[in-house]
Amino acid sequence: MTKALPQRWDMDVIFPGGSESEEFRAFLGTLEGDIANLKARLEQSGAGLHETAAFKEVVTHVQSIAVRVRQAGAFISCLTAQNVKDEPAKLLGGRVKSISAAFGAVLTRWEEKLLAVDGDAWEDLLADEALQPLAFVLNERRRRAQEKLSPEQEVLANDLAVDGYHAWQDLYNAVVGRMTIEVEVNGETKQLSVGQASNLMSSPDRAVRAHVFEKWNEAWGKEAELCAQALNHLGGFRLALYRHRGWDSVLREPLDIGRMQEKTLDAMWQAIDNRKDRLVAYLERKAKLLGVDKLSWYDVGAPVGNVHKEVSYDEAAALIVEHFNRFNPSMAEFAQKAFDEGWIEAEDRPGKRPGGFCTSFPVSKQSRVFMTYAGSASNVSTLAHELGHAYHQQVMWDLPALNQNYAMNVAETASTFAEMILADAAVKNAANDDEKLVLLEDKLQSIVAFFMNIHARFIFEKNFYEKRKEGLVSAADLDRIMEEAQKQAYNGALADYEPHFWASKLHFYITSYPFYNFPYTFGYLFSMSVYARALEEGESFAPKYDALLQDTGRLMVEDLAKKHLGEDMTTVEFWQKAVDLAVADIDEFLRLTEEA
Template sequence: MELKYKQVWNLDTLFAGGSSSKEFAGYMEELEKRLEMLKIEVGQSQAQKLDEDTLEKIVSLVRVCTMQLEEISSFIGCLTAENIQDKQAKLFVGKSNSYQAMFDKIMTNFDNKLTEIPTNRWESFLETPTIKPIAFVLEERRKLTKEKLPAEQEALLADLAVDGYQAWEEMYDAIVGKITIDWQDANVVKQLSVGQVENKLNDSDRDVRKSAFDKLEAAFTKEADLFTETLNHLAGFRLQTYAHRGWTDVLKEPLSYNRMSQKTLHTMWQAISENKSIFYTYLQRKAELLGVEKLNWYDLEAPITKHSKKVSFDEAAETIVAQFSEFSPKMAQFAQNAFEKSWIEAEDRSGKRPGGFCTSFPDSKETRIFMTYAGNATNVATLAHELGHGYHQYIMDDLDVLNQSYAMNVAETASTFAEMIVADAAVRNAKNKDEKIGLLEDKIQRSVAFFMNIHARFLFEKNFYEERKRGFVSTERLNDLMEDAQKEAFGNQLEVYDPTFWASKLHFHITDVPFYNFPYTFGYLFSMGIYARALEDTATFETFYNELLYDTGRMSVEDLAKKHLQVDLQDPTFWVEGINLCKQDVEEFLQLTQE
């Protein structure tokens, strides 16, 4: 049967010709010229004499450069993800990093000039019609700059980071990209990518899951010493930067990046830790249903029936669009466009990087989604999740590009909300008790992931960085730290853990966003509050939701929650209410599986 929607994305509408695109080469040259213009303008400006016209001229160039940098980075990200052997695309990574470093140096100089503007003149600037709409962003940059090194030293750091920081992430990607795993299927041995084997951790057959887990662990153990180097040196550069700036808390940068307070983060984790016990009961029940005494790591995402339904890509598309339309016709139309215009790379083939992502093109005003679709419930959830990211950016497209820099925690709010819509609908529309149990369990898996797996990642990273301050951390010690964090987060409920998870999880090796973990849990619980609002009043929800998304790039998360949800994120009440919604799923699951 002919498929309605393609599972291979179309990048030619962005830049025709892939990594050989002359149009893309010209676009990069255009950015280079603009960066030179910006460098001259900022270099010539004098803080004490800076007037409104000069400031607006610089800000206009900053807008264009920001937009083009993201366009270039997103396109290169797509090229390297769809084909890990694309050597030309890998060369572009270095070039893109050099552009980013140049932009960062210029902006460091500009930010320092903002700090030198006298307070009374600065406050006057912020009230002018051209600057007022981006006042929050400029004020934020000015404040953060005061906590950094002098401009010359920050510029030097930006230069050194290209080969001394980002390069370690590139090294990690290169090593993972070369990993292939032999897999026997119907007496035929195939070479699969990491992403393809990871999909088999969802298989209903425990022997298949165990084989996938063992093969992945063996592959990452084989390269573990190299990953130890990448992680230690990446973290070392980051910690040296912090030390020179006088930052003692490793959470300072991620909290600042996510525009949230230490108290909010602590309150969230504390609420989760105090309300986990029912999820332990769920894990014990799942073990019983799978016929084992205790779950292993590779059982966490396993379906509890061997007859789990396969969902075609077309079916997933139709389900997602239909469920989105229940809450937001605009969101449904966005998803429909993404499927019809081939914005999604979902083909199950080797040669792709593992994982999934959504990336936006602010100049072209398009989105691309990357994943490996194998037809299970988790894949459907991932697809909805990434479309939620895409819709968030789609709504932001109308805003000033400088107000579009929303942090990861609120980005994960939009994606998790989209995922929740589809998961809840699937449970409601289940055709029989067994199907309902299976779908409900798949939904609970996500709660376990956010409350336990993500918590383990957070604990590991925090403990690793504290040890890294004292020196190089060995492979064996990294394994111990990872397993200890998993045992704490999962309450010692598992028989076998995954000590090499630190090596196989890309997020630990990303340089752009430190602590690429707690924002997921924040987004999950924050989206619970949004979902509760959606169920209360579907008629006005779309307007409310879009207005909330508009503000995600121009205020702290505490102010965002107060303005749109009338809640205090530093009070445990909000978090406990979200956790209680998740508990209801567990209670229903336990009741349905009592027999």
């Protein structure tokens, strides 16, 4: 028998001693000193950094600090996730937060210097051999600084935002954290947290789902006034800042973060709208399978079968390596290394943070995956997903630090790609039609989420801002705007909707990222396009795949698709191919459930 794989990660190779690590404390001390030195260096340099040598020296410092700030943040994430009661880790987390803030302020100073270099001198700088590879990110940084207010005003706005903008998100989190939802399950009264209640909404028992949904709506109705305040004020802050900067579209910031054009976004939604009738056909069939005329909001996530297959951790690892290998041998090799060398924290034990993530240590050039593995099919898919993220990072290690930052819309490319490989293999290898149906249904539920649920969030957010420009929006109006958005996005296919969804969905309250919705759908469909290409081209696609991932931090998404897929992302045709591939599963689902 071969030795079982480790299920706890090895953090000691990063910094020995966990939250007591002396080495980590020394690392932070040096980092703090270097940030202070860079700050002083920038203050000394007067009006500009026109000399190529001086400019390059500062760029080198910025990159060296950036990787270490990331390294420190990743270490804290891992410590606090593996043991939520690690108090010293929390204290260290506070110190790392201050370090990040200090570095952020230095970066604003640096941007001021970039602005001070005039056009011709700027071109000369970028022509330098060492700076050329950074041209995209340097130009972007300079342009973004140009489009904002003066550095003094931006610094002031940032400082005020801590208690005047981001605080609304904190308030919202506090409201959700203290909420309980009282439900009766099996004759027993229970006080559930929001997360627990949400899990019960996918119960196989319709009466349970209906009951929990009713109580859920009641609970959010009670908090609607507070949530409406939070949403109105954080939205108002955003609009006021945009107005001062002279920005007229609310999509400008999220599109710029995602390095994409509005045309691209419009084309994507159009391609989805073109196939909404297919999704409606699926929802209608599902209603029939559940024995109802029309699905309720709370039926969409209901399971259609109950095939439970447990997969041991070692089996999951073997499965992942085997299927990765069919697409890209270096992905398989990488995953094997991650399993063997303790890059994954998978153990099912109390005291861990819920959920899963992947984080990276740029100084060590290693990643770590966090999750709690309990043997379900969705655990296998999470494991593949997070390893996809880790692989993405792996192919980027040799790039300059400034070229390693990619936005949320492309961040999910490699992870979704990895998930698709596993999901398709599972459907193909299903033992019988019942098992196949459950697996297909799982995929279709995510398609409904990406094409309908997230579409509704996008429509809502756009309409909310239009209304907010005219003044405060009441909770009742928010309900109405939400329900209209849901009806539109679901093509009226459901019997009822969730009007309080604007309150119950945390994503509307994330201040650092407006429109925290369409990047999900974008990422899924872009990944689908890449996957389709991989299926077409077979193993010869592997090096092209790696090259595409390497460019995710230094190209506009339209250029990324043009360069690596030879496709025009601003057209509906590009997106239609991906959408059609996704909805192809619906045909199979309808065929398997024909006699229902």
